[in-house]
Amino acid sequence: MSQSILPRQMIRPASIHKQWLKLSATAQHTLRLTALAVLVAVGWLIVYFTGGTAYAYPYLMLIPVILAAAWYQLAGALLSACLVGLLMALMPLNVATGELQPATNWLVRLGLYLLLGGVAGGLFERLHAVKRHSLQASYIDSRSGLPNYLALEEDLSKELEDSAGEPLGLMVVRITDIVDLLETLGADASDELVSAIGQRLDLVLNAQARIYRFNGPELMLLLTNVGHEALEKVAQDVLSAGEENLVIQQMPMRAQLILGYTLSVPDTQDARQLIHEARVAMFEASNQQRSYSAYVPAYRKRTMQAIWLISRVRQGLENNQFELHFQPKISLADNSVCGCEGLIRWRQEDGQLIYPGHFMPKVEKTTLITPVTRFVTEQALTMATQVPGGVSINVSARNLLDNDLIEMLRVLINQEAAPASRLEVEITESALMADIKDGSRAIRAIRDLGVGVSIDDFGTGFSSFQYLRHLPLSGLKLDRVFVMDLENDVHARKLLGCMIDMGHALGLVVTAEGVETRGQHDILVQLGCDQAQGFLYSPALAIGDYESWCGDFMHSQRWALSSAVESGRTL
Numbered sequence: 001m002s003q004s005i006l007p008r009q010m011i012r013p014a015s016i017h018k019q020w021l022k023l024s025a026t027a028q029h030t031l032r033l034t035a036l037a038v039l040v041a042v043g044w045l046i047v048y049f050t051g052g053t054a055y056a057y058p059y060l061m062l063i064p065v066i067l068a069a070a071w072y073q074l075a076g077a078l079l080s081a082c083l084v085g086l087l088m089a090l091m092p093l094n095v096a097t098g099e100l101q102p103a104t105n106w107l108v109r110l111g112l113y114l115l116l117g118g119v120a121g122g123l124f125e126r127l128h129a130v131k132r133h134s135l136q137a138s139y140i141d142s143r144s145g146l147p148n149y150l151a152l153e154e155d156l157s158k159e160l161e162d163s164a165g166e167p168l169g170l171m172v173v174r175i176t177d178i179v180d181l182l183e184t185l186g187a188d189a190s191d192e193l194v195s196a197i198g199q200r201l202d203l204v205l206n207a208q209a210r211i212y213r214f215n216g217p218e219l220m221l222l223l224t225n226v227g228h229e230a231l232e233k234v235a236q237d238v239l240s241a242g243e244e245n246l247v248i249q250q251m252p253m254r255a256q257l258i259l260g261y262t263l264s265v266p267d268t269q270d271a272r273q274l275i276h277e278a279r280v281a282m283f284e285a286s287n288q289q290r291s292y293s294a295y296v297p298a299y300r301k302r303t304m305q306a307i308w309l310i311s312r313v314r315q316g317l318e319n320n321q322f323e324l325h326f327q328p329k330i331s332l333a334d335n336s337v338c339g340c341e342g343l344i345r346w347r348q349e350d351g352q353l354i355y356p357g358h359f360m361p362k363v364e365k366t367t368l369i370t371p372v373t374r375f376v377t378e379q380a381l382t383m384a385t386q387v388p389g390g391v392s393i394n395v396s397a398r399n400l401l402d403n404d405l406i407e408m409l410r411v412l413i414n415q416e417a418a419p420a421s422r423l424e425v426e427i428t429e430s431a432l433m434a435d436i437k438d439g440s441r442a443i444r445a446i447r448d449l450g451v452g453v454s455i456d457d458f459g460t461g462f463s464s465f466q467y468l469r470h471l472p473l474s475g476l477k478l479d480r481v482f483v484m485d486l487e488n489d490v491h492a493r494k495l496l497g498c499m500i501d502m503g504h505a506l507g508l509v510v511t512a513e514g515v516e517t518r519g520q521h522d523i524l525v526q527l528g529c530d531q532a533q534g535f536l537y538s539p540a541l542a543i544g545d546y547e548s549w550c551g552d553f554m555h556s557q558r559w560a561l562s563s564a565v566e567s568g569r570t571l
Contacts, residue, residue, distance in 0.1 A: 032071050036080065039064040044087055052095040058088055058109060065113060069120035073128060077121030078114060085110030143191040146198050146213040152220050155210065156271035159224060160264065168268075169223035169231045171261035172214065172278045173201070173238055176286075189248050194219065196246045197255060204241045208234065220278070228294065231261050235292045258285055259292035276300075287361075309346075309359045313368050317375060321347050324379035325540035328549070329389065329511060329533045332525050335557055337550050339389030341426070341533065342380040343540045344372070364396040370408075373399050377412050377423075383543060384422035387550060392424035392454065397431035401438050406445045413449065420450030426477060428456050432467070440471055447472045454511070459499065468506055476503040480514020480534075487519040497527045504528070 043060040050057045061084040069077035089106035093099045139151040147155075159168055175197065198211050198219060205211075209221040223234065242257035260282025264274055277295040280303060285293035316322055324342045331338040346354040363369050373395065380391040399405050413420050425446055432439045432455070443453050454475030455468070459482055468476075478499055485492040496512075503510040512524050515534030524532055538549055 036064045036068055039067065040080075040084055040087065043084070044091070047088070047091060048095060052092045052099075053088060053101055053105065053109070054093050058091075061088060062113065062116060065117040066120050069117060069124045072121075073125035074118065074121035077117035077124075081113040081117035082110070085113045141213040143187075144195040144198065144213050146195065146211060146219070148212060149214055152212040152214065152222065152275070153271050156222060156274060159222070160269055160271060160274075163224070163264070165266040166225050167227060168264040168274070169221075169226040169234070169261060170264075170274050170278045171209070171221040171223070171231065171234065171238070171259060172275075172282045173197075173219040173221065174258050174260075174282055174286075175217045175219075176256045176258050190216070193246065193248050193253075193255060196248065197242070197257075200241050200244070200246070201238060204237055205234065214275075218279075218282075220275070226263070228263060231263060231294070235259050235261060239291055257291075258282060260285055260295065261292070262295035306359065306362050309354070310362050310366065310368070313359065313363060313372065316346060317371055322372075322375055323347060323542065324376060324383070325542055326383060326387075326391070326546045327533060327540040328538050328546070328553070329392075329531045330537050332521075332529055332532055337388050337553060338531055339391065339424075340383075340387065340546065341392045341394075341540075342376060342383065343394075344376055345540075364398055369396055369398050370402065370404070373405075374408060374412070377409065378416065381412055381416035381418040381423060384418045385416070387547065390422040390424050390452065392426050392452075394426050394428075394456065395431070397428075397435075397439075400427060400431055400442050401435055405442065406449070409446065409449055409451060413451075421452070424452035424454055424475065426454050426456040429458065436467060440467070443471055443473070447474070454509075468508075473506075473508055475509040475511060476506075477511045477513055478529075483512050483514045483520055483524075483534075484516075486523045487517065493523060493527070496524075496529075500527050500529050 040061070043063065046060055047053065047055075047057045065077060065080045065084060068080035072079075085106070088109060089101065091101070093101045093105065139147060139154075141148040156168070156170065175193065194213060194217075198213070201209075201211055201219070201221070205221070209223045212220040212222070214220045221234070221238075223231070226234075238259060239257055242255050245254050247253075260278050260280065262274060262277035262281055268274060277300070280299050281293045281295035284295075284299050285291065323345050325345050326340040326342055328337050329339045329341065330336070344356050344360070346356075346359065348354060360372075363372055373393075376393050380393045384391045395405070409423075413423070427439075427443070432443075446453050452474035453472070454477050455473060456477045457479045458476050459479050476499075478496065482492065482496050482499065486496065500510050509530045511531040511533060512529050513533045515521055515524065515532045515536045517536060520534075521532060521536060537553075541549055
């Protein structure tokens, strides 16, 4: 078990009776003592009016004794037992005759009260101790020794209530590579890592923050009286602390951290809202591949919109709201249309188009990617029989590792009666490298169907020539970042030229995307690039507009060619 880190403040036990907890301690004692006094008085009167202590009713006085034991444990039980015992000593043995009690009578009764009160008080005292220990343990993460989510939520609620408008900072620290340690050394090692990082942060932050274990890979830091600048400084300190090696089970390792933080506003009252904001900021930092991010309301709005869109994807497919638009690819050798790329669009009821960047990143992480990919493939194969050249589609990492992808492609190719060679699948480097072994197997199976496979956005990912050499690829698509500076950067031209030559050496068709100027087009021709794609030629178009564009483009090229021939005759 890893070394524990004790919280700096007493952990407050929660109670189901929240309204009762809101009463002050004085008010609680007053109510309890009043209730005990009433019970003692009522019991004494009942004994008196039923004839005195000679009858069975004196044992009614045990009720306030037991109740005092429940509320005040052993001391309260013994004190109340003495009080009611002495009161009953003053009671006649027989009220009607006025006969007094013998001393042995009331002494025995007092002893009985003390015995039963002592036993009840001891039992209740033990019960309360066990309950306190259990409640306190429920506020501690037993595996790391850090205060847990319950402690965070209660402390944060209390701080928000007492802050009087002063800002509170909440920061989530996620250990991104804890899964690797879990798989390698087991759960004890991962818990030891969390505890060690907690100790490191406790030392580095020097009492600036209270540290909690929110869940397996995440810690939460609660800071009071801070601003954005102070939180950013804490974030940098935390990241610096993560740079240092830790020894976990005799193995040195460095933890990779990613942070998100938020700052309360004067009207913030909900602890869970603040926790949610900090985690949203952390996920935004992860999506943007940054080390940390501060929360801004636009993040939540964007997340809500994405959740709303994802919930409607299946309905959108059923209602035929999705459509494929096509962006042409131009053969640079003869300036002809040699194919196109199919890009999904989502048309809303009002006719507005939603572009894939707003929903596909989320869809790719769910099982919804399978029906979406089926739709895209069907549309692309239908298009491939109607226009010149082939049609390429994008495939995600989840698609690539799906065992059903190959069978789906085979069925759809047969169903659409389209030549498999007219279809090309584009895969990003990051999707391929997510699982290079299974990804390579999938690529070979796709190629066996006769479908082309191209690496998309080449140069922005791993760019390993080793995997290019061994994979049965058909094409290479150079990212737009290598095209944008061609006209004014000689180094960009040399780099792109080398990439084109490398692609040709491997027998691949090289396509440059993001071509927006005539100058870029001319340089790509000089460098020997095979194909180009970009706004210089056309944006992605709906199927009817694309077919019209192809006709216009071919007509314009024939006109340009005849003009050139006529000029040659004149000369």
